[in-house]
Amino acid sequence: MPAPTGLHVSDLRFAYSAEGFRVHVPQLDLASGKALALAGPSGAGKSTLLRLLTGLLTPTAGRVSLGAAQMDTMTHEARRAFRLQHIGLVFQDFALLDYLTVSENILLPHQFRGDVVTAARTKMLELTQRLHIDRYLDKRVSHLSQGERQRVAVARALVHEPQFVFADEPTASLDPARGRIVVDMLLEDARRRGACLVMVTHDPNLLPLFDQTVRMEDFATA
Amino acid sequence: MSAAFHLAACYVLRHRIQSALLAGALGLVFALPLCLRVLIEHAQQELRARAAATPQIVGTRGSALDLMMTALYFKRENLLPLPFGALTDLRYNHSAAAIPLHVRYQAQGAPIVGTELEYFPFRGLHLAAGKQMTRLGDCVVGAALAKQRGLQPGGHLFSTPEQAFDMAGVYPLKMRVTGILTSNGTPDDEALFVDLKTAWLIEGRSHGHDDLQKDQSVVLKKEEGNVVGNAAVRMFNEVTDANIASFHFHGDVSTYPISAVILLPQDAKAEALLAGQFARSKEQQLIRPRDEMDALLTQLVRLEGFAASALLLTATAALLVTALVFALSFRLRQREFATLEDVGVSRVSLISVKVLEVLIIGLAAAVIGLLLLKFSSLAAPYLLRWAL
Numbered sequence: 001m002p003a004p005t006g007l008h009v010s011d012l013r014f015a016y017s018a019e020g021f022r023v024h025v026p027q028l029d030l031a032s033g034k035a036l037a038l039a040g041p042s043g044a045g046k047s048t049l050l051r052l053l054t055g056l057l058t059p060t061a062g063r064v065s066l067g068a069a070q071m072d073t074m075t076h077e078a079r080r081a082f083r084l085q086h087i088g089l090v091f092q093d094f095a096l097l098d099y100l101t102v103s104e105n106i107l108l109p110h111q112f113r114g115d116v117v118t119a120a121r122t123k124m125l126e127l128t129q130r131l132h133i134d135r136y137l138d139k140r141v142s143h144l145s146q147g148e149r150q151r152v153a154v155a156r157a158l159v160h161e162p163q164f165v166f167a168d169e170p171t172a173s174l175d176p177a178r179g180r181i182v183v184d185m186l187l188e189d190a191r192r193r194g195a196c197l198v199m200v201t202h203d204p205n206l207l208p209l210f211d212q213t214v215r216m217e218d219f220a221t222a
Numbered sequence: 223m224s225a226a227f228h229l230a231a232c233y234v235l236r237h238r239i240q241s242a243l244l245a246g247a248l249g250l251v252f253a254l255p256l257c258l259r260v261l262i263e264h265a266q267q268e269l270r271a272r273a274a275a276t277p278q279i280v281g282t283r284g285s286a287l288d289l290m291m292t293a294l295y296f297k298r299e300n301l302l303p304l305p306f307g308a309l310t311d312l313r314y315n316h317s318a319a320a321i322p323l324h325v326r327y328q329a330q331g332a333p334i335v336g337t338e339l340e341y342f343p344f345r346g347l348h349l350a351a352g353k354q355m356t357r358l359g360d361c362v363v364g365a366a367l368a369k370q371r372g373l374q375p376g377g378h379l380f381s382t383p384e385q386a387f388d389m390a391g392v393y394p395l396k397m398r399v400t401g402i403l404t405s406n407g408t409p410d411d412e413a414l415f416v417d418l419k420t421a422w423l424i425e426g427r428s429h430g431h432d433d434l435q436k437d438q439s440v441v442l443k444k445e446e447g448n449v450v451g452n453a454a455v456r457m458f459n460e461v462t463d464a465n466i467a468s469f470h471f472h473g474d475v476s477t478y479p480i481s482a483v484i485l486l487p488q489d490a491k492a493e494a495l496l497a498g499q500f501a502r503s504k505e506q507q508l509i510r511p512r513d514e515m516d517a518l519l520t521q522l523v524r525l526e527g528f529a530a531s532a533l534l535l536t537a538t539a540a541l542l543v544t545a546l547v548f549a550l551s552f553r554l555r556q557r558e559f560a561t562l563e564d565v566g567v568s569r570v571s572l573i574s575v576k577v578l579e580v581l582i583i584g585l586a587a588a589v590i591g592l593l594l595l596k597f598s599s600l601a602a603p604y605l606l607r608w609a610l
Contacts (some may be wrong), residue, residue, distance in 0.1 A: 100232055164275045
């Protein structure tokens with residue numbers, strides 16, 4: 001029997017507190033090489049769902065499987081290790097370390113995996129060229145514009161070629177043209193490598209580019 | 223671990239000023255008690271060595287500490303002078319070699335020590351250049367002083383008057399440098415040595431002037447056996463071959479002042495006998511510098527203990543403040559550590575980053591502390607000389 005691939009969610013429940021914000025996802029499946037857009041108004045729980053899928057939050061009930069990994073039953077440390085190896089994350093606030101250079105930020109996952117090899121550097125160069133930030137490699141990220149920082153965050157999420165890529169509004173700080181470049185790159189990368197891409201977006205124009213779209217209004221219950 | 227070290231090193235290096243300040247403050251606080259120890263250790267060694275090399279000192283009754291500091295370190299303490307006749311008495315009535323010292327005047331800050339030639343072999347001083355003082359007005363100069371002032375044999379040095387306006391008419395004496403001494407690493411290196419007669423000449427007990435017999439116009443009055451000149455008489459402020467014959471002493475030389483006498487008893491028995499004899503004297507005192515120095519250093523060690531306690535308290539406070547600084551810094555950087563957690567960095571790696579940052583700062587502080595310690599051990603001799 002082949003090892004399970006893709007992303008599978010069933011009867012996922014989460015609440016910040018007894019009477020607070022709640023999320024319930026009865027079923028969600030995403031095959032390898034496919035892209036899913038999470039759409040919905042602000043405060044609908046898109047980012048919360050993303051954090052549940054990546055193991056940054058622990059669900060109250062239900063199952064989250066990323067490939068063969070059962071995220072809801074894993075320990076915190078095991079989820080961290082899994083994220084480091086198999087997940088690429090683009091945060092809404094970029095989550096870059098200001099005192100590191102662009103290249104140091106991008107290679108951070110490799111650093112902590114202990115495999116900063118030529119291949120990783122080559123991949124970094126390729127990504128930064130495509131994202132037009134290759135001339136900033138030795139510059140500290142604190143000296144970059146918001147748009148440039150966002151592209152650094154995207155490069156960091158893809159450099160270790162993860163099986164799962166989760167992006168929380170990666171085009172929010174970019175002009176439409178550059179935003180489109182970033183989305184195209186994320187989609188192309190996921191499809192080429194057979195990775196799953198889950199992206200939170202507000203932009204309805206981007207939704208047709210994805211294989212699946214999920215509207216948070218269907219899940220979230222206040 | 224290498225990733226954690228890389229991250230910690232990047233943080234420290236890219237916040238250089240903040241890190242350097244923290245490491246510097248830590249290094250300074252922790253090095254201070256050690257530097258104090260080094261300085262006191264050095265002071266104790268040097269002070270004890272000088273004291274131990276000087277068996278006994280005789281001076282007028284008064285402060286034993288002042289007498290010791292005058293005889294060993296040429297300090298101009300307020301000592302009552304000892305008559306020169308006491309030296310003769312010591313030499314003939316006691317079984318000890320005696321070296322007189324006259325310490326009162328300076329030559330631009332350097333002490334002028336009036337003594338006899340026996341002083342030099344006693345202190346292990348030899349001539350590095352030139353020859354010994356042979357004539358009134360000659361001097362030999364300590365190694366450090368010669369180097370500092372660029373003095374060579376054949377050069378000259380002026381004595382400094384005690385007061386800017388000396389009504390007694392004691393003029394600065396232009397002394398001829400005849401020799402430069404080897405260094406013995408003691409205050410001798412920074413002094414200049416003259417014969418006792420030259421010291422008295424500086425003091426005004428001896429003088430040289432124009433011959434009153436040749437020029438009657440400068441004679442104020444004639445008394446039996448004495449001719450008194452008026453203010454027009456030219457006084458010599460330098461002894462030369464041409465005028466040396468005109469220098470003469472007035473009064474009884476045995477009453478001339480000296481500051482102290484270094485006694486070199488033949489053996490322990492002689493030393494004990496001398497101590498007993500002077501214990502009964504009302505005018506004079508005999509001290510054993512070793513005992514006086516031990517008493518002084520005991521006080522110093524007590525002071526050190528007090529200072530060390532204060533510094534230890536400061537170091538504890540600094541340690542707590544440093545811990546607080548790190549705790550606050552880590553708290554302010556909570557978002558950064560959360561990011562690393564989100565990326566998947568393990569808890570162990572995160573702790574390693576924090577520990578390594580503290581260690582790097584600690585290591586830098588240790589290096590700064592060691593440098594300070596090295597500096598203090600190098601500077602200790604100079605600081606001691608300066609303090610004395």
